[in-house]
Amino acid sequence: MTVLVFLDPAHDDGKVVDASQPQLMATDLGATRGDGIFESMLAVDGSPRKEQAHLSRLASSAAALDLDVPDADAWSRAIRTGLGEFAAAEPDQRNAVVKLVATRGVEGAGRATAWVQVAPVPASTLAQRKAGLKVLFLERGYDSTVAQRAPWLLMGAKTLSYAVNMAAVRHARANGADDVIFTSSDGKVLEGPTSTVLLAYDRDGQKTLLTPQLESGILAGTSQSALFAAAKEQGWELGYGPLEPHDLLDADAVWLISSIRLLVPVLVLDGQELRTSAALTAELTELVDRFV
Incomplete structure (x- = not known):
């Protein structure tokens, strides 16, 4: 089970989308040039670990790339939406990987693409x-x-x-x-x-x-x-x-x-x-x- 929540100005708590369907434009600069940033954090029983530290490092990475991304509050709301969806779908999974991703967006659009992904911790890990x-x-x-x-x-x-x-x-x-x-x-x-x-x-x-x-x-x-x-x-x-x-x-x-x-x-x-x-x-x- 993977949950995707896109940060969308029209949805205060993020927009939940179907992770089994294509969601990213082929012209997104994150896909074509790797032009973007990310963070991965562990969540235990629905609570993200070191959230503020990860959000602070995400902001630092964004500044280094001169990348305009959503603010920390928007990320936090989307994280909680994603964890809520994950808990409902996977009630027996205590641990989850929460990944925050932001790209420079579709080429020429001038707006970042940002989303939260929540998934189980891999067995190999x-x-x-x-x-x-x-x-x-x-x-x-x-x-x-x-x-x-x-x-x-x-x-x-x-x-x-x-x-x-x-x-x-x-x-x-x-x-x-x-x-x-x-x-x-x-x-x-x-x-x-x-x-x-x-x-x-x-x-x-x-x-x-x-x-x-x-x-x-x-x-x-x-x-x-x-x-x-x-x-x-x-x-x-x-x-x-x-x-x-x-x-x-x-x-x-x-x-x-x-x-x-x-x-x-x-x-x-x-x-x-x-x-x-x-x-x-x-x-x-x-x-x-x-x-x-």
Whole structure:
């Protein structure tokens, strides 16, 4: 069951349409050029997680693309319409993926196309939460300072142009892995195609949680940010890179975190088994469940 709700000025709470029928114009710039933005969030029992953080990042991405999109209140109303329709159709589904999409619209029309999509969490995503991940390092092809030199590359925006990210995941799967961690051409750890990198050290009674620095051109992770805030309250030290591949190989545990898959341990990296910690994973998973 997939629910689609288009943001339409004539419908205050959004316009529900038939997801089994064509809805997007073939001349929409989101389809022809990937000219648009999106966000994905988890909803549990009809309640979207980190909604305001996702709406804030959507607005930031829209500003980076100079894209005029509906305001946060309009998105929130459409989200609730979509979740209501989904709950009515799928009463036994506690979890749902809520995707917000905005494109530059039909070429020449001068108006954005925007919609909310609500669907079940894929079974493969749930399986990876339990099984952990085998991951490959892949070079992204940029150095870690390019975002500061070339803002038109939109390195920190969540755009629809995900062809490279999906190609990286397909390459990983063709080579016996599940996912990817990108590195820069100057040897810095960046992010996953759809996730943020986390690593931890538990040394001399002090637990430290680290993630790559945003200045390297990665997407600001809403789940990573929420987890860092919760971990700080629990006495963890926090760090923001710069990180290099050897830091992950030396860590006591490494994870990928995202809004839908949540916190997943990395078990193997470039064919090398990593240290893992059931205790650290359990502690952080509890924080994710409570605050993320």
